[in-house]
Amino acid sequence: MDMLPDFMKICYEALPDTMNEMGYWIEKKHGHNPTKTLRTSWATLCNAFLVEAEWFASGDLPTADKYLENGKLSSRVRLALVHSSLLGIGQTTQNAIHLNDTSGLISSVGTILCLWDDLGSAKRASLNLARMVPTMYSYDENQRLPLLVEYTKSIVFDDA
Known part of the structure; x- marks a missing residue:
């Protein structure tokens, strides 16, 4: 991280700070801390973006199956559902964990x-x-x- 330019460090640090703040707010309001679930969801999305970046940088064309499998992760659907589930009244981290299922x-x-x-x-x-x-x-x-x-x-x- 030390090698990153300052503007990238700010962006990189903003995401964990935001997740920690959301986790604190949800724990205060609903009694459970979903920070681990949020981190997992964001990590999945970022990894999907990295896969796409690797394909682009190398000039490789993925198979249709690989492309669609990664597209499910990079479409941000699951991330939005995890966030909405965790912010919903009476929802639990366990409900959000089920949203990480890819089927x-x-x-x-x-x-x-x-x-x-x-x-x-x-x-x-x-x-x-x-x-x-x-x-x-x-x-x-x-x-x-x-x-x-x-x-x-x-x-x-x-x-x-």
């Missing part, structure tokens, strides 16, 4: 949200590619290639 309803919701997010990305990419077709067909030798490259980049990277 059943929670897993299905995570898969749906993972695919939904990817569908939105694919839709934007498809629209951008469709907008490039007229540009590609209208290109002739009188146009300068650098201008075409810049124009094409603006089409591809424009979210409109």
